[in-house]
Amino acid sequence: MHKLDSEHIFPSPLNASKEGIVAVGGDLDPQRILLAYKMGIFPWFENDNELFWWSPDPRMVLFPEKLRISKSTKKILKNNPFQITFNKSFMEVVNSCAKVKRFGQNGTWITDGLMEAYKILHDKGHAYSVEVWENYELVGGLYGIDLGNVFCGESMFTKTNNASKIAFIFLVKELLKNDYKLIDCQVPSAHLKSLGAEIIPRSEFLKYLA
Secondary structure, eight states, rough: EEOOOOSSOOOOOGGGOTTTTTEEEEEOHHHHHHHHTTTOOOOOBBTTTBEEOOSSEEEEEEEGGGGGOOHHHHHHHHHHEEEEEESSSHHHHHHHHSSSSOTTOOOSOOOOHHHHHHHHHHHTEEEOOOOEETTTTEEEEEEEEEESSSEEEEEEEEESTTTHHHHHHHHHHHHHHHTTOEEEESOOHHHHHHOOEEEEEEEHHHHHOO
């Protein structure tokens, strides 16, 4: 397994292990993280002292034009119970994603080190958030890394029914307006599949980043 040093150099994701691990070690320098995303690699670990860099095969992605909205969700959108903002409360979204408990998960991969790095990336215009508000309270949202024509979704949270789904739909609509190629959803999820996400080979995914 490739061990990273102080240089911002990653091996090809095509040489990842069977599980999808490209490399271990290195640091959480925001520039290193941004380079990783540009190469189809993302950080995923539970301890800032044990860094793992991944590029799984296959990859789950959503092509914006293939977004699927159910009848029940269309009804929610029509009733418009939420207020949607972009980049209004980035760190509040990241913190909420780290704290909200998920079925089958004991901890979080959004460590203090990653939070700090994502804040810097946000300040530099590389990380974005979508917020969903209900009666002035943040009830859902998502954040990710923006590569210009590919959006790498990192995490989402919801405190009330459908809030994260609504955030995702508004994100996709915004990306459609700006001719984005796809959203990187990283690993398969039944929730994202229901919204139109699909699995493609890693080799095909990497072509969109080239």
